[in-house]
Structure formats: C-alpha cells, structure tokens
Amino acid sequence: MIWGMVHVGPLPGTPRYENNFETIVEKAVTEAKLLEKHGCSGILFENMHDVPYLKTFVGPEITAAMAVIGAEIRKETGIPLGVQILAGANRAALSVAHAVGADWIRAEGFVFSHIADEGMIEACAGDLLRFRKELGANNVKIMADIKKKHSSHALTSDVDIVETAKAAEFFGADAVILTGASTGQKASVEELAKVKKAVSVPVLIGSGVTPQNARDYALADGFIVGSSLKVGGDWRNELSSDAVSQIVEAIQLL
Amino acid sequence: MIPKNPKPMIGMLHAPALAGSPSYQGGWNKVLPFILKDAESLTRGGVDALMIENYGDLPFFPDCVPPETVAQLAVLARTVKKTFKLPLGINVLRNDGSAALAIAKASGADFIRVNILTGARLTDQGIIQGKAHELMRFRKKIDASHIQVFADVAVKYSSSLSERTLEAEVEETLHRSGADGLIVSGAGTGKPVDLERLKTVKKMASSTPVWIGSGVTVENIDELSPFADGFIVGSSLKPSLEAPIEEQRVKKLVERLRRGRLI
Numbered sequence: 041m042i043w044g045m046v047h048v049g050p051l052p053g054t055p056r057y058e059n060n061f062e063t064i065v066e067k068a069v070t071e072a073k074l075l076e077k078h079g080c081s082g083i084l085f086e087n088m089h090d091v092p093y094l095k096t097f098v099g100p101e102i103t104a105a106m107a108v109i110g111a112e113i114r115k116e117t118g119i120p121l122g123v124q125i126l127a128g129a130n131r132a133a134l135s136v137a138h139a140v141g142a143d144w145i146r147a148e149g150f151v152f153s154h155i156a157d158e159g160m161i162e163a164c165a166g167d168l169l170r171f172r173k174e175l176g177a178n179n180v181k182i183m184a185d186i187k188k189k190h191s192s193h194a195l196t197s198d199v200d201i202v203e204t205a206k207a208a209e210f211f212g213a214d215a216v217i218l219t220g221a222s223t224g225q226k227a228s229v230e231e232l233a234k235v236k237k238a239v240s241v242p243v244l245i246g247s248g249v250t251p252q253n254a255r256d257y258a259l260a261d262g263f264i265v266g267s268s269l270k271v272g273g274d275w276r277n278e279l280s281s282d283a284v285s286q287i288v289e290a291i292q293l294l
Numbered sequence: 295m296i297p298k299n300p301k302p303m304i305g306m307l308h309a310p311a312l313a314g315s316p317s318y319q320g321g322w323n324k325v326l327p328f329i330l331k332d333a334e335s336l337t338r339g340g341v342d343a344l345m346i347e348n349y350g351d352l353p354f355f356p357d358c359v360p361p362e363t364v365a366q367l368a369v370l371a372r373t374v375k376k377t378f379k380l381p382l383g384i385n386v387l388r389n390d391g392s393a394a395l396a397i398a399k400a401s402g403a404d405f406i407r408v409n410i411l412t413g414a415r416l417t418d419q420g421i422i423q424g425k426a427h428e429l430m431r432f433r434k435k436i437d438a439s440h441i442q443v444f445a446d447v448a449v450k451y452s453s454s455l456s457e458r459t460l461e462a463e464v465e466e467t468l469h470r471s472g473a474d475g476l477i478v479s480g481a482g483t484g485k486p487v488d489l490e491r492l493k494t495v496k497k498m499a500s501s502t503p504v505w506i507g508s509g510v511t512v513e514n515i516d517e518l519s520p521f522a523d524g525f526i527v528g529s530s531l532k533p534s535l536e537a538p539i540e541e542q543r544v545k546k547l548v549e550r551l552r553r554g555r556l557i
Contacts, residue, residue: 052399052436052437053432053435053436061399062402099392100359100361100390100396100397101395101396101399101400101432103365103368103396104365104367104393104399104400104401105368105396105399105400106365107364107365107372108368108372108401111372112372132361135360135361135362135364136361138313138362138365139362139365141323175314175362176313176318177313
C-alpha cells in the first residue's frame with residue numbers, strides 16, 4: 041500500500057492563508073488525481089500548511105474546509121482516501137472521514153502521551169473509538185502513529201516502541217505507523233523488524249522513504265510518502281509527477 | 295448574494311437527523327439524496343434561493359455544535375451549491391453562527407441565519423446569549439466578509455429576559471451588531487407572524503431587508519407581502535415536517551406571490 045500525501049494549502053483562519061480557498065480546493069484535487077494516475081494506492085490529505093498547529097481541537101472553519109476538500113477529492117478519485125487533521129484533531133478528522141466517505145484517518149496521540157511541538161498530547165483511543173461508534177462510522181479505520189516524529193518521548197522512556205505498538209493494537213488501531221525524527225527523516229529499520237514481529241496489524245512507514253532507501257523497509261506493509269513526491273524531496277515544494285513515479289516504482293519492486 | 299428578484303423566496307432544506315444526533319437512524323448516505331430531491335423540488339417550483347438547516351438534530355445544542363455536524367452540513371451544502379447554483383444560506387441550530395459561517399465559507403454559500411445575534415433570550419435550550427462580537431470578527435478572520443448575516447428579531451421558541459421594546463432590539467441588531475438582514479417569525483415553526491410586529495420592524499429597518507421567517511402560506515402571503523422584502527418558507531411546502539417537499543405546493547406559493555407583485 042502506497043499512501044501519497046496531499047498537503048492542502050493554508051486554510052481560512054490560519055496565519056498563512058492567502059484569501060484563495062477555491063484555489064486550494066482545486067489544487068488538492070489536482071494533486072490527488074496525479075497521485076492516483078502515477079500509481080499511489082491511497083491518498084491521505086492533511087492540513088499541513090496550517091502552521092503553527094492547534095492542539096487537539098480545531099475550529100469549525102477547518103472541519104468545514106477539510107470536509108469540502110475531502111468531498112471533492114472523493115468525487116474525482118477512486119482509490120482509498122484517508123484524512124489527518126493537525127495536530128491530533130482526531131475527532132474532527134473522524135467527522136470529516138465519515139462525512140465524505142473516506143476510509144482511514146491518521147491519528148497522532150492514540151496511546152500513551154508525548155510532548156509535541158504543540159505541547160502535551162495525550163492518548164485519545166478511548167474517546168475516539170466511542171465517538172466512532174456513536175457516529176456509526178466503524179468502517180473508518182485508524183492508522184495510529186507511535187512514538188511519532190516532531191515529539192519528545194522522554195515521558196515514556198521506559199516504554200519501548202514494541203510495547204507502544206502492542207498497546208496501540210490492543211486499543212484498537214487498525215495499523216501502526218513508524219516515523220523518523222521529523223517530516224522527511226527516515227524511520228529506524230531495526231524498529232521496523234521488532235515491531236513487525238510483535239503485532240499482527242499492518243505496520244506502515246510514515247516518513248523519510250526515498251527511492252534510494254525503500255529497499256531497507258521491505259518488511260513494511262505500507263508506506264506514507266509526502267516529501268519524496270515533491271521537487272527536491274522537500275514537502276513545501278510542488279508535487280512532481282516524475283518523483284511520484286520514481287518512489288512508486290521503487291516501492292513496487294519490494 | 296441575496297436574490298435580485300423583488301420579494302425573493304428562500305426555500306428551506308430541512309436536513310433529517312445527522313449522525314451523532316439522537317434521532318439518527320443510520321444511513322448517512324441517504325441524507326444527501328433526500329436533500330438534493332428537496333432542493334430540486336424547490337428549484338423547479340421557482341424559489342429564488344435555498345437555505346439548509348440541521349432541523350433533525352433535536353434537541354439542539356444552544357451554542358457550539360460538534361465537528362461531525364459541521365462536516366456533514368459542509369458536504370451537503372457544497373453539493374447543493376454545486377448542483378443548483380442558487381444563492382444558498384446556512385442555519386446551524388440552535389445558535390452556532392460561527393459554524394454556519396465556516397460551512398458557508400467552505401461550501402461557497404452566500405448567507406447565514408442567526409437566531410440570536412445580540413442580547414440574551416430564554417429559549418428551549420436555556421439562556422442563549424448573542425455573540426455578534428465574536429461572529430463578526432470570525433467572519434473577517436476566515437475571509438468571509440462577503441457572506442451576509444441575517445438575524446432574527448425576538449426569534450420563535452424564545453422569550454425576552456428583560457422588558458425591551460421591539461424597537462430597541464431592532465436598533466441593536468442592526469446598528470450595534472451589524473446584521474445584513476432581519477428576520478421576523480411567529481411563535482414557532484409554521485406559526486404566522488404578528489402583522490403589527492412585522493410593520494414595526496419594517497419601519498425601523500429602513501433600507502435593511504426584512505424577511506418573514508415562519509408561517510408564510512398561500513392564504514396569508516398577500517396580506518404580509520407589502521411589509522416584507524422576502525420570505526423564508528419551509529413547513530407549508532410539505533404535508534408534514536419530515537416529509538419531502540412537494541413541488542406543486544412550491545409552485546402554488548410562488549405563483550401566489552408573483553401574482554401579488556403584479557397587482
């Protein structure tokens with residue numbers, strides 16, 4: 041499974057918004073179609089440019105904007121769709137996924153706690169899965185970050201990645217995600233081997249996969265690629281169809 | 295924007311119970327076709343604009359609605375707007391003007407309705423306080439200044455907490471809260487407005503449009519028409535509140551209104 045990221049432009053109400061909402065929608069749809077055309081097997085869209093991120097709760101302007109973008113992508117593409125709302129706004133993400141008929145959400149802070157650049161993020165699994173049931177949205181699956189990037193995990197230094205993965209599986213995650221230290225940074229190959237042995241849910245690599253290093257992750261069940269789809273391998277740059285084809289081919293060879 | 299026709303008619307799209315609300319029976323994927331069908335009946339019947347409302351979500355939250363309501367209404371509104379091209383309004387019951395603006399902005403809608411924009415009223419959801427101060431700042435913040443805010447004056451299903459004159463309420467709603475339109479309603483959904491109250495509001499409102507927000511029927515529209523700039527109609531267009539809108543009823547009401555205009 042190769043999840044291609046759509047990093048939607050800065051949304052209304054956020055510091056970098058440029059009074060161009062309809063352009064943002066069109067660009068997200070164009071990028072999603074390009075990812076599908078060049079071989080990605082899923083699309084994950086995210087409010088990546090809304091920096092600095094709010095913690096856990098976003099306003100209705102973000103939920104509504106992401107719902108509209110998701111609905112437009114869903115209409116124009118036919119592969120599985122996932123949504124992530126930063127930072128850790130997992131209820132909003134689940135609401136959007138339900139409303140647009142998406143298949144997955146990517147959830148940060150699913151089990152345990154960590155200090156992210158937004159502050160302290162606490163486990164949400166109990167609340168989130170009850171909410172999913174209330175909505176009648178049990179068909180929406182959850183891929184959970186464990187010991188995620190952009191975070192300090194000193195609080196859980198006595199709990200290793202394997203125990204964290206097991207906890208996420210026990211609490212109902214449908215997949216777990218391993219990442220490096222930050223966006224574009226590679227995940228640990230050793231950790232992948234250990235986690236794969238410990239859990240039966242799919243293990244995804246969530247950052248730093250490139251055409252050059254993809255073979256190191258042959259054990260992984262799936263990949264979430266973002267930076268490596270862009271010009272120069274930087275998530276802030278434009279999407280490049282050549283880059284998409286290259287990373288897709290490299291992963292398909294595994 | 296507001297319809298260009300003189301005395302335009304806004305047809306209500308009452309959304310059935312949405313996921314997360316007590317009366318929701320499952321089947322979110324059936325809600326959109328239901329709304330689109332109603333929108334089609336209203337459009338073919340000749341209304342000038344549409345307004346979508348989370349009418350099935352009883353009992354209503356007094357203020358902020360949860361994200362699942364926002365997401366579902368956003369998807370419904372976007373699809374209606376893209377399909378029918380008519381001016382579109384959003385009302386998030388009972389009084390979440392910010393959610394309504396957010397949905398309007400994302401879906402490309404044109405106006406919102408706010409039940410209590412200013413002051414405070416005792417409602418079936420408890421005491422609700424107007425939040426014009428937040429709403430108007432939020433509208434600017436999310437690049438939505440083009441979206442008009444229609445505000446009820448002494449809205450249905452509520453009573454005043456203090457002795458205020460209708461004149462004072464109109465004055466504050468218009469000049470201190472910045473409403474782009476005023477709505478006068480009766481005591482409840484489908485209940486006719488009081489003609490004297492309507493006349494008072496209309497006189498006070500000067501150039502700001504005054505809409506009638508409940509109880510407009512084929513029988514009373516001629517009498518009301520001279521004192522209103524437009525009509526918001528819903529319950530009289532269907533046999534019961536949960537039933538689909540009947541195109542014939544829409545046509546009859548629109549024809550009655552247009553005939554009235556020519557006289």
